[in-house]
Amino acid sequence: MTAHGASREALVAARERLDALTDSTSVDAKALAGDLAAVTALLDREVSLRRVLTDPAQAAEAKAELAGRLLGGQVSGEAVDLVSGLVRSRWSASRDLVDSLEELANTADLTAAQKSGELDDVEDELFRFDRIVSSNAELRAALTDKGASGKLRGDLVKQLLGGRAKPTTERLVERLVTVPRGRSLEGGLESLSKLAAERRERMVAVVTTAVPLTDQQKQRLGDALAKLYGRRMHLNLDVDPGVLGGIKVQVGDEVINGSIADRIEDASRRMAG
Structure with a gap:
């Protein structure tokens, strides 16, 4: 979908939350897709509810609590968390919330297909x-x-x-x-x-570092890896003080150690800056 302004920011944040969930082996992406599709259909039908959940005059937490009460026991906890995060956000138009939910449902289904x-x-x-x-x-x-x-x-x-x-x-x-x-x-x-x-086109890099990365370092590393592999890169971050060379990056079956791999030398230099 094409979103603008506040809706775009909300959608980007929701995509990141979905990626984090579906990257976990414990989450059934197919089941999550079904739950999100059901919520999409509900909010598409119930216009008044959709307006309440996107009303900027309402407190974000109040909207999240309402979503939790309505959906709790009906869909998975992961779906409730995603929807709660969405309604906490600001939206340029109430329809954008439903469009975003629909995209997340479709993305979750495609992620399940990717995993299989x-x-x-x-x-x-x-x-x-x-x-x-x-x-x-x-x-x-x-x-x-x-x-x-x-x-x-x-x-x-x-x-x-x-x-x-x-x-x-x-x-x-x-x-x-x-x-x-x-x-x-x-x-x-x-x-x-x-x-x-x-x-x-999306790839996942598991990044282990000796110390937590700053937001700027995450961005630089993600950009460097995307350039290296020619694909958009999602970073799964972990901290291990004993990691060799201060950083280890795993993309698929390939493990790159920061102390010896020339391929990420540039990324390591940028992180130090």
Whole structure:
């Protein structure tokens, strides 16, 4: 989604919280996606509730407590924490909250696909389905028929993709046609494809340092690693006073020790500055 001003800041912070959660092996990203999608649907229907949760005149903690009371026991604790963080934030428009929740749900589903090694397939299937819909006016009309219920449109997606595409692809497309939220089908599929591409390009670096890094050092190291690997880098940070050379970076199976690796020499120099 394209967000501006306060909404953009809130979305960036929420993405970081989601990344931190889904990087943990203890969090079921697929289940989290389902919970976030359910909250998205709720707030899309309940306009008055959405306005209360995004009202800048209301105290941030009061809004978070309200969200917790409404959602507690209905969705996972991780989903409640994410939603609580979202409603604590300021939003340029109440709809931006729902758009952001929807993106987080889709991202969590794509993360689950990434963990299972299926993300490339999902990205390809989304693209191919978009091409099929664009070239088949009858199919497009059926999938966007406002006279049919969302369930009927979703059932059609299951018939089309069930057993032929990855479950993640089926879920993403089913949610899109069930609750289009005013978007064109092609526009929604394009957004999903872009989100999948962004997820595929993202890498995770586990960084262990002898002392905690400052925010400036984190930024410099992240930029240096992104340049080194040619991909956006998320840093998982740990502190170990005994780490050799003062820093150790692990990206996938590659472990780079700060005292001997020329490849991060520049990053180490920047961190010292």
